[in-house]
Amino acid sequence: MAVPGLFHRFGNRTLSAVAAALALLAATASPSAAATGQPSGPYTGMGTCPTSSSQLQDPNQAVVGCTVATIGGGGFTVGSTQVNFASPMTVAFGVTWAKGGPTVTFPDKSTAELFSTVTPTDGRELQASPLDVPIPGLSDFWPGVTSAIVLIEPAGPITNFAPLSAGENYPLFRLPIKMHLLNAFLGPNCYVGSDSAPIVLSPTAGTTDPPAPNQPVKGSTGTISIGRDPDGFGDTVVGFAGATLNDNALPVPGANGCGLFGSANWIVNLLFGLPSAAGHNAIALSSVTTALAVDSSDSDLINAINATRK
Amino acid sequence: MRARTSALTALAALGLVLGAAGQAGASTGGVLTVGSAGGTDVNVGDSLTGAINSDFVFTTSSGTIDCGSGQFTAAVTANPAVGGNATESITQLHADPSSCTSTIGGTLGVTSVEINGPATGTVVGGASPTLRVTGLDEQVTLSSFLGSVTCDYGTTGSVTEIDGALSNATNSISFATQNVNLISGSGLCPSSGTFQGGVGPVDDSSQGGQATFVN
Numbered sequence: 001m002a003v004p005g006l007f008h009r010f011g012n013r014t015l016s017a018v019a020a021a022l023a024l025l026a027a028t029a030s031p032s033a034a035a036t037g038q039p040s041g042p043y044t045g046m047g048t049c050p051t052s053s054s055q056l057q058d059p060n061q062a063v064v065g066c067t068v069a070t071i072g073g074g075g076f077t078v079g080s081t082q083v084n085f086a087s088p089m090t091v092a093f094g095v096t097w098a099k100g101g102p103t104v105t106f107p108d109k110s111t112a113e114l115f116s117t118v119t120p121t122d123g124r125e126l127q128a129s130p131l132d133v134p135i136p137g138l139s140d141f142w143p144g145v146t147s148a149i150v151l152i153e154p155a156g157p158i159t160n161f162a163p164l165s166a167g168e169n170y171p172l173f174r175l176p177i178k179m180h181l182l183n184a185f186l187g188p189n190c191y192v193g194s195d196s197a198p199i200v201l202s203p204t205a206g207t208t209d210p211p212a213p214n215q216p217v218k219g220s221t222g223t224i225s226i227g228r229d230p231d232g233f234g235d236t237v238v239g240f241a242g243a244t245l246n247d248n249a250l251p252v253p254g255a256n257g258c259g260l261f262g263s264a265n266w267i268v269n270l271l272f273g274l275p276s277a278a279g280h281n282a283i284a285l286s287s288v289t290t291a292l293a294v295d296s297s298d299s300d301l302i303n304a305i306n307a308t309r310k
Numbered sequence: 311m312r313a314r315t316s317a318l319t320a321l322a323a324l325g326l327v328l329g330a331a332g333q334a335g336a337s338t339g340g341v342l343t344v345g346s347a348g349g350t351d352v353n354v355g356d357s358l359t360g361a362i363n364s365d366f367v368f369t370t371s372s373g374t375i376d377c378g379s380g381q382f383t384a385a386v387t388a389n390p391a392v393g394g395n396a397t398e399s400i401t402q403l404h405a406d407p408s409s410c411t412s413t414i415g416g417t418l419g420v421t422s423v424e425i426n427g428p429a430t431g432t433v434v435g436g437a438s439p440t441l442r443v444t445g446l447d448e449q450v451t452l453s454s455f456l457g458s459v460t461c462d463y464g465t466t467g468s469v470t471e472i473d474g475a476l477s478n479a480t481n482s483i484s485f486a487t488q489n490v491n492l493i494s495g496s497g498l499c500p501s502s503g504t505f506q507g508g509v510g511p512v513d514d515s516s517q518g519g520q521a522t523f524v525n
Contacts, residue, residue, distance in 0.1 A: 063456075108494050168497065225415075
């Protein structure tokens, strides 16, 4: 009886006050919790977008935005070596375009703005899982010894990002990469491509125009969606789902840094047929899903993204 | 002095010839007439003009573009007697971008709506007079955050013509919903759509802006 009496003594008014205080506390805590959560909805995956960077905050920018893309499949061919991407890769970065900035005009008179890109806050513009690449002539029974583990690493910023070229026979972006070869006999610094002489990917969703012996390959924009911000902010969110991008006009340079003082470069070059001239190589990026949020105002874009944080 | 007299005589003679030609053009009985049904014929070469009197509406799977003002211009290339078909070269099917709105996602505005090269209009008289437009290429350019997208729609593939109803009551052309196909453009342009709208009154600007009638 005493316990109920105690509760009774506090009375409904006291409980209501406590409940109200808790509710207020919860309400006060909500924005903070929301701001630290990950963006959701159309902004999923854009948590590392560099919206606070000097580039995106530059008032001279006419358009700023965030991009995240997942590459679900595909592979590359270098000479006679073909490797499929076993795991998805992710590309994320911020974009800017200043008024009067570079554009490209296509034969159909459409004009695409060429965006500059800004590295995401975690510095991980390109995230790719290691690939197990068999060494020609060897049975791959011991990955890393009888094969090379290949890490695809960026060799510079993505440039000439042209989302509107998705419907054209024109590269969607220019991505310099290098392949880091990990093998017990090649040492830790064995690369194909480098920051100064990278493998440059210029994939298109249209039709490629490679030198022989490669033949033109047609890509696909997949399903395009264009929408406004769900919370009424001023940005536009463009989505490409299931796109296929190809580049089969790229040259691949020789190896560098393999073995002691590069002593094994020639072995890598011999095994993989490097350097490999344009027309003998290809990269295909399939099941590409891209979300691009663009706005004329960085602060509006930040608010739009923050409004979806959970 | 003699030379000047000769020149004046020549000019006078030329004036007489041109005048006679003008008189010859003022005939009747053509498919297209001015002033009234059965009135004076529209001459070959006359310029017919009219303003949008019913919004031009382009609809695709991506959304709708609606334009409230613009201009139609055509040059008459044939105007036979009733029973035949008059023809005209349509050189302008223009909408003023400032009068246009777009519901297409991601677009910031309409940059231009213009005919891309002349189309052919065939005027079929009778009880249900009709303007049959072939060879139409209407070019629409939209601006967006990412650049501008140009799409050309018109008569191609499964769509061989679009038809507009002609009215002598309002001297106008009325296009009910007409199918159009993508002729060229970005891969982002939907492959087909529809067009509707109206133009009128259509006047013969070569004959003092008189209203045009079909017989």
